Amino acid sequence: MSAELMQEPTKDKFAVVGRNISKSFDKLHVLQDLSVHIPRGVTYCLLGPNGSGKTTLMRMIMGLVKLDSGEIYVLDEPLDRISLVYPRLGYMPQQRPLYPDLTVQENLEFYAGLYGIRGQERARKIAEVLQIVDLSQTQNRVTGMLSGGMYQRISLACTLINNPDLLLLDEPTVGIDPVTKQSFWGYFRELAKNGKTVIITTHIMEEAERCDMVGFMRNGIMLAESSPDELKKFAGLKKRLQMKVEDPEHEMAKLVAEGLEVSRVGDQLVIEVTEAGKMRDILDTVMPVDFNVIEPTLEDAFLKLAI
Ligand SMILES: Nc1ncnc2c1ncn2[C@@H]1O[C@H](COP(=O)(O)OP(=O)(O)OP(=O)(O)O)[C@@H](O)[C@H]1O
Ligand SMILES: [Mg+2]
Known part of the structure; x- marks a missing residue:
């Protein structure tokens, strides 16, 4: 597919393109000949029952899980060259990703360090992302002692530290209160309006409904990729x-x-x-x-x- 998909005008059009992706863990077929097409500048929801393979697909897009077969292009780079686009990616995993013994500030500094953000730029970025998640006052608190929702908000702040072009957010709004959720979604939409791509998983249908596109997965298969309204039609x-x-x-x-x-x-x-x-x-x-x-x-x- 490389020749076909990398030709203009496809280049710069998709944040993620994957075809014929298969993956098994031992004898468990987790992804089966799956295809995915995520345009740039959209909010895209991976939707599907528990265990349908959403997290596995996200981890693959980040280059963290090897494919058995198939191929994935991320910001036009194949997975074996993903390091070239790493500085433009932001991933918020489903499992608790922060160091519990560090303070919020130290966790943010750690993430900034991963992207080579230092000095005054680092201080500025940390203040900015804390403001986005509305938790500027938690800087010196020990991360492991935060409430569940606050922890999620700090995880998102860490994911935003490098101003990524492509965000992969695995259930970012779990445990978040309705007011903060509303402001997160306003922010995600704003990011997409500014050309960033936001891939998100959620089990909250009102959230999925707000996305430009939905990719519906079942048993490791991509059943449909479309707008939420088209998906309803697809379901008959x-x-x-x-x-x-x-x-x-x-x-x-x-x-x-x-x-x-x-x-x-x-x-x-x-x-x-x-x-x-x-x-x-x-x-x-x-x-x-x-x-x-x-x-x-x-x-x-x-x-x-x-x-
Ligand atoms: N490293 C692994 N080793 C073995 N099995 C795994 C591994 N990672 C995922 N799986 C299995 O793959 C399947 C898909 O898991 P995955 O986490 O991708 O699902 P999901 O769609 O994200 O589910 P959820 O909605 O519950 O988060 C599950 O059966 C899971 O147990
Ligand atoms: Mg998951």
Whole structure:
């Protein structure tokens, strides 16, 4: 693929391109002929059930796990030359990545040192990233004694120290309070607007829904890469018409006689509908006391695709 994918105009277009990636740990097939295409300047959510291979894929993109077969390009460099782009990457692992006995300041200095950031520049960057995560006052606290959410915020601060072009954030918002979460997402969107690429994993559907793109993984396979709305279509989800009726049994019988699939919850009837015209016909037939059109959610798509 190198020749094909590295040709203009693909170059500079993707932050990550991977094809035919397979990986087994002993006899466990963790990734199976997986492909991934992550454009630059987007927020991209890796979504999938526990154990579907999201962390393994992220670790591969960082060059931390070897592929059995296939290839990955990161910022247009193949994995065997990944050291060339390391200074432009930021990785926040799922497992607790900081030294617990060091202070927050010392952890940040350690990360800065990895990227050769020293002196006044280091002091400036540390102050900047602490401000982004709104924890400037924790500088001298021992990292292992921080609360779970604060720890996550400092981990993110460390990941941002080198102003990376490509961020890989493995469940960065676990344990984060809603206000801070909101500000993190504002920041991620801002990064993408400025041309940075943010790859993120989360099990919170509202967060996945905010991403430009979702890559849905199941059993080590990439089922789909698309916008959240496209993913709902891919899962075959339709709008549902929910109607409150006076005589549910009678109305249900009428609809079933028309060949419609209807479900009933108390005095509510629910039908999947695709066309607006069909919806009008149903409403004319049933004349409900009240009705609601329910849009499919990403959670519905997850539940459908995860099995
Ligand atoms: N180093 C390893 N040795 C053996 N098995 C591993 C190793 N790393 C990952 N696995 C296995 O690979 C599978 C995928 O794990 P991975 O951590 O990539 O999943 P995930 O999608 O990130 O899950 P989660 O949502 O729970 O974080 C799991 O069955 C896991 O136990
Ligand atoms: Mg994981």
